Amino acid sequence: MSGILAGKRVLVTGVLMESSIAFHAARLAQEQGAEVVLTGYGRLGLVERVARRLPRPAPLVELDVRDTAQLDSLADRIRKCAGGDTRLDGVVHSIAFAPQDALGGDFMATGWDSVATALEVSAYSLKALAMACLPLMKERGGAIVGLDFDARIAWPAYDWMGVAKAALEATSRYVARDLGPRDIRCNLVAAGPVKTMAARHIPGFDTFREVWETRAPLGWDLADPEPAARAVVALLSDWFPRTTGEIVHVDGGVHAVGA
Template identity: 60%
Template sequence: MGILDGKRILVAGVTTDASIGFAAARVAQEQGATVVISNFGRALRITERIAGRLPQPAPVIELDVTDPEHLERLPQVLGEHVDGLDGVVHSIAYGNPETLLGGDFLRGPWEDVSQAVQVSAYSLMSLSKACLPLLKDGGGSIVGLTFDAGVAWPAYDWMGVAKAGLESCSRYLARDLGPQGVRVNLVSAGPLRTLAAKAIPGFESLETSWRDRAPLGWDETDTEPTARAVVGLLSDFFPATTGEIVHVDGGFHAMGL
């Protein structure tokens, strides 16, 4: 018997089997959930292939969180696979690596910054709003993924700003959706070798810092601890927790120099 038995979960933003979203979908299935995963565009075909690597076959739907038509029809598309939702995982972020990452913060053009903020932060609200009609039977849980935006990281630049927006957005959503029984939380993971991480210049230096300073140690290839935290927040074991950021980083965030 798993902690998500009978629950219906949407994991939005699954591209490869090295992603946190994929790991969250896998652990959710192992804990008894019915899972639907999403992607869009050219990446959708990749997602359809890697869905077969989950413990159980999972429906794959097309969802571009910046497309109003996709968001409007989301309840109908999900309704073809599940009769409601108990949880949503927001595993979505993007910033142009050529202009927004790499250590030259002052060069970031607004066109690229606005896209990064829309995809990485605003989409938490737009996805939550689109899913709200299905999160009606006693509320539910929305869980997003962040990379600690409380400090300025080397090379992370405008994606750090976008993540700060995501973290603030999660708190306001927690405020506004709480009366409907919907919890909104984030998991802040340490550096993991995902597809997104490969686009960050200097990512290797972050890996080294984590291994040296995290009191529990850190394995940048292991998405399991982060996925378990996501699934824990999706479950009923945190009924009074919302607006929270749970760090899964080996304790790195709590250490000084």
């Protein structure tokens, strides 16, 4: 099969709904020639149903990024579903979570337990996932791409998830530094707001709609995850062979303009 990912195997996390960027990244990766393996956490039946809407079947492995045993066994479980093949060329990190008390505008009242959960799941997991997949990538190299939301400023209601995204950005740079000698790139796609399941749990999400409607030079469609997914697939490909530690903004240009 032809395409910019022809002959590659890519692991995609975070495919929970058809509206998610991760789903469209998996779809486009398949359309561009990749073999895709999915991970799911908790609602595996839902992930299986959504996966059936992809162009081709994609095996599913369970992964809780807070479970050391599942991380330690991830490479072996991917090998098993790939018929013993030890190769993995790309990883998509689309994992983020913050308890409800860490969102919504009461930033100063959030306790450490909730903050720690947001940081572990949303930022530390990038490093944890990279290390779990390293046994399958260390011989040929590859690309890790994470999904981000611009963390340079304090957004209304985003609160500790904004801090977690800032930590994700820093983590990506350090992963890029440490895995670069193995020819493994690590980059992020900072996407504009998309109406996903995760977005529904962010109080004040409509504020983002107003910002993007008035400030995006290229315009922005909150119902269209494909622009961000295309950037993910491009960064997984060989077309960015010496780009690492980068944040690619796919937000209609909002990051570049003032009020």
